Amino acid sequence: MSVFMTVVLLVILVIxxxxxxxxxxxxxxxxxxxxxxPSAEYNHPRLRLLRRMYVVTLSATTVxxxxxxxxxxxxxxxxxxxxVYSIACFMIILVAIPAYLICRSQALKLKATExxxxxxxxxVSAVTSTITVKDPPAMxxxxxxxxxxxxxxxxxxxxxxxxxxxxxxxxDLDGTVTSTIQKSPASMLFAPLVQAxxxxxxxxxxxxxxxxxxxxxxxxxxxxxxxSALFVRIQALVLLFFGVLTCAAITLIPFTFVGWLPLQTxxxxxxxxxxxxxxxxxxIALKYGQFGARLAPSAEAExxxxxxxxxxxxxxxxxxxxxxxxxxxxKRFGVGWTSNFARPMVWLFIIGLVLxxxxxxxxxxxxx
Amino acid sequence: xxxxxxxxxxxxxxxQIQNQIVAGIAHGExxxxxxxxxxxxxxxxxxxxxxxxxxxxxxLQDDGYVVIHRRAGVRIAxxxxxxxxxxxxxxxxxxxxxxxxxxxxAVIWQIDRSEFVDTAAQAFDTIxxxxxxxxx
Numbered sequence: 001m002s003v004f005m006t007v008v009l010l011v012i013l014v015i016x017x018x019x020x021x022x023x024x025x026x027x028x029x030x031x032x033x034x035x036x037x038p039s040a041e042y043n044h045p046r047l048r049l050l051r052r053m054y055v056v057t058l059s060a061t062t063v064x065x066x067x068x069x070x071x072x073x074x075x076x077x078x079x080x081x082x083x084v085y086s087i088a089c090f091m092i093i094l095v096a097i098p099a100y101l102i103c104r105s106q107a108l109k110l111k112a113t114e115x116x117x118x119x120x121x122x123x124v125s126a127v128t129s130t131i132t133v134k135d136p137p138a139m140x141x142x143x144x145x146x147x148x149x150x151x152x153x154x155x156x157x158x159x160x161x162x163x164x165x166x167x168x169x170x171x172d173l174d175g176t177v178t179s180t181i182q183k184s185p186a187s188m189l190f191a192p193l194v195q196a197x198x199x200x201x202x203x204x205x206x207x208x209x210x211x212x213x214x215x216x217x218x219x220x221x222x223x224x225x226x227x228s229a230l231f232v233r234i235q236a237l238v239l240l241f242f243g244v245l246t247c248a249a250i251t252l253i254p255f256t257f258v259g260w261l262p263l264q265t266x267x268x269x270x271x272x273x274x275x276x277x278x279x280x281x282x283x284i285a286l287k288y289g290q291f292g293a294r295l296a297p298s299a300e301a302e303x304x305x306x307x308x309x310x311x312x313x314x315x316x317x318x319x320x321x322x323x324x325x326x327x328x329x330x331k332r333f334g335v336g337w338t339s340n341f342a343r344p345m346v347w348l349f350i351i352g353l354v355l356x357x358x359x360x361x362x363x364x365x366x367x368x
Numbered sequence: 369x370x371x372x373x374x375x376x377x378x379x380x381x382x383x384q385i386q387n388q389i390v391a392g393i394a395h396g397e398x399x400x401x402x403x404x405x406x407x408x409x410x411x412x413x414x415x416x417x418x419x420x421x422x423x424x425x426x427x428l429q430d431d432g433y434v435v436i437h438r439r440a441g442v443r444i445a446x447x448x449x450x451x452x453x454x455x456x457x458x459x460x461x462x463x464x465x466x467x468x469x470x471x472x473x474a475v476i477w478q479i480d481r482s483e484f485v486d487t488a489a490q491a492f493d494t495i496x497x498x499x500x501x502x503x504x
Contacts, residue, residue, distance in 0.1 A: 122375040126413035128369045128370070128392070128398065129402060216370075324416075
């Protein structure tokens with residue numbers, strides 16, 4: 001059991017490192033390390049070197065951390081392993097950020113010396129109808145979360161009489177019970193609360209995907225619009241499917257209370273669902289790339305830049321454009337979305353999410 | 369259909385949007401009754417001010433090319449509406465005025481009559497083919 005869990009955790013770490021390491025190949029050819037370049041210059045020898053340096057640095061870091069962790073798993077205690085594991089997850093990011101920033105500054109220098117910004121145009125494109133590109137499934141599908149929530153409440157009502165006085169909340173890796181709570185109607189709020197919080201986050205993410213800007217290249221508008229829309233649609237479907245599945249897995253909690261299902265098994269099932277979602281996201285990232293970038297034929301190479309947005313991207317990571325009404329848009333270096341931090345609404349959402357999380361943590365703390 | 373805006377152009381953005389939608393209708397890429405993106409969606413996608421898109425759509429409605437419903441969105445106007453005698457008469461006047469201005473400029477820059485007529489004929493002929501006459 002311990003071995004299985006250790007392997008799963010290490011695999012997750014490897015996936016994290018892998019995804020970060022191959023990021024330069026997941027994004028469109030007109031951007032390197034969040035710097036806009038003419039896509040025909042993608043294979044410039046200096047840029048190829050930068051990409052190679054980046055992937056080697058991150059891969060080496062990941063491999064090193066995995067070796068250290070395996071050694072700890074064999075020679076040291078589980079507690080030590082977990083502490084170092086948590087640090088390792090952050091270590092990868094702490095190495096990735098400076099590596100990315102260094103590569104980015106090199107790319108900017110190259111752009112200046114090669115005068116690529118000189119002939120940059122200033123075009124943007126939009127698609128007029130959903131007949132041209134397909135929208136993600138309607139927001140209404142997210143009502144499934146409510147269905148799952150109601151099912152949980154019904155199950156808890158039905159099983160309540162059979163539940164013991166002390167409900168098992170936590171067990172450690174050996175199976176010994178470490179935390180219980182007194183059975184009461186209030187204690188039945190725990191599972192629905194977790195589901196409600198998770199569902200809120202998922203639904204917000206779904207809404208963000210629907211509201212987000214598509215990545216359309218004015219030089220190849222139809223092809224890029226199609227790829228973009230395909231990516232958004234697939235991400236939305238994966239989020240909806242696994243989001244509902246994860247919430248449904250929480251329904252197992254009342255079954256663990258009555259002892260029909262050991263808590264370890266419920267935990268393993270949850271872990272399995274999360275790993276499946278991770279694998280699905282990995283597949284999307286590797287097959288489609290950022291907004292379908294990996295589906296673009298290399299023939300779509302331009303010798304000049306259609307639109308140079310560099311000035312709005314602080315450090316290439318944070319989009320800040322007060323003249324742009326958009327709230328959510330594609331990330332520059334990575335797979336997924338980011339926000340336009342010049343919009344006050346975005347900050348309202350951030351504060352709202354922080355408050356929601358705080359409220360959730362407080363509520364769980366009071367219950368458990 | 370794709371709308372492409374040149375942010376560095378002399379032609380104002382709202383006018384570029386207008387021109388492209390009119391061209392789209394003329395070339396049959398936008399069909400009567402077809403729904404256009406909402407003001408917010410188009411503004412988001414193009415990264416331009418909502419008022420600019422609003423202005424373009426309002427002017428298109430005034431000229432009879434689209435109909436704006438508050439809830440149902442912006443739709444391409446139906447051809448039956450174009451039978452409205454007053455609207456057609458106004459369109460006729462405006463097109464005639466545009467041609468008069470173009471002719472005056474042609475005279476100033478010594479572009480001869482046959483070239484002017486040929487250009488006008490060509491512009492008319494490209495509609496119905498898949499070509500687009502360099503619209504911005």
